[in-house]
Amino acid sequence: MSKTVLEVKNLTKEFSRGFSFKSFKRKKPVVAIDNISFKVKQGEIVGLLGPNGAGKTTTIQMLLGTTSKTSGVIKYFGREFNKYRTESLQEVNYCSAYTKLPQSLTVYENLMVYAKLYQVDNPKERIKLLLEQFEMSDYANRQARDLSAGQATRVILVKAFINFPKVLLLDEPTASLDPDIASNVRRFLLKQQEKYNVSMLFTSHNMTEVAQVCDRVIFLRKGKIFAEDTPMGLTQSIKHCSLRLMLGDGLKRLKVFAQGRNYKIEVNDREAKIEIKEVDVAGFLNKLAEHNISYSEISIDKPSLEDYFLSFAKEDNKEGK
């Protein structure tokens, strides 16, 4: 069984809101992360998902030590992060599409600084190899300020791999990349996982990407772990699917029939889309025949990770209203 490289136990983060002179008391703090626990095993890619404000970035920042935790324990490779910060971070790296590298330095100079910070052996060779892998060799002597958003993100990714990390914390690493480059990056990440057993904690708003890359997904909602499973396991927890029919005859009868059974139905020209429980599909189709409703084409759209995400994002919006 593969060993645990990152362990988070009862992690909590409260942000202080200062002092209220009205009530002459400290204001109640905002709980951004509420007692979460999870583990990442060696070679595992774990997705950390959730709507905006769920606490994904705060969690990653605490795992890097750039935001202090209120309580809880973080362990890398079985050692407490608080006590072994330097040793832990030597084997961890981080990438976010929202951070930058010093703009006046060239790509090569920036990477050399980070290679020295992580005390990489043969830094020149390492930089050359990574720049080739990310198709950035031609930009080595260009100043960071002259790079496009996509190129800058790739340089940050090179920085993230510079120290042969055993754990990578990736905060939306493919945001701002063109689809073909994003696909290359995903392939690269999977190759690193396979070749070097690199573990990754990965946040993204691209659910297709998450389903493709992650072995396991942790859904955060209002600072708490709401669900934790494989991408497939999560989508299977949605019992509904979309049944699409290209109707021949009986459109009105179908509407009456579906609404009578409280199925949500949308009609566009002769195409009908019905939201229905997967287990009810066969019975529903039999009933259509009994009501002389004919159709020429049929398709069943199984729920995706995006549907799962949207299902509770909608709930959050409703609660917000």
Place this chain on the structure above:
Amino acid sequence: MSKARILAVIWRHLYNFKHRADRWVDAFYWPAVDILLWGLTSVYIRDLATDIPNIVTILLTGLVYWQVVWRSNYEIGVNLLEEIWSDNVVNLFASPLTVLEWMVAVNLLGILKMVMTIGFAFSMVFFLYGVNVLQVGWLMIPFVVLLLMNGWWIGFLVAGFIIRFGSKIQTLAWSGVYLLAPFSAIYYPVSSLPEWVQKVAAWAPLSYVFEGMRSVLFTGVMDQANLFKSGWLTGVYLMASMVFFVIMFKQSKKVGLSSLE
């Protein structure tokens, strides 16, 4: 503490220096303008009021040695701001680099850049006005060390506020040190100041250094008690400001270093 990581931070800022014209302006242009302006002014005053002895030496020595304080202070605040402006704070402190290593690195950078700027300023006053600021002799060593350390404590005090409140108070990085200038007796003796300013100057370690420097230049004698007093005041202030910076760094982590970007 890792030498390699300290060197990495130094390299980061030297690369930056190489590419940034404004950093060259700060290192050479402004000191040159100051030397020209004050040099010409002091020559004019010397010709006008012949009863003031060594006015050119007094003003230019004060000016050149003040650059040591300014330079070492500037390197701390501005190098921190460079990271904030580049959105690089999280990348930097998500690496194994410790806050103490960063502090040592910016101090060493201060020494390096100070040698550069001061070397330039020394040569300029010598060739333009014939003033040899090295005539202080071996006492220059403790003087420069004290000036450097004073720049550091002001720098860490300012950097403490910047790491906590971000670039919205960035002007302190340039202007903070000047708050101390009137009490530091850079160009005039403490005895010429109003009484309340003299009381404040007694707590300003730089006032003893500049007074001592003038004393050595004109009488060849240095009051060692004053040098010692300046030394311990500087030591206490430096320790306190470093502790203050580390506390503010921890406070900033409570909000999240990413909030600085």
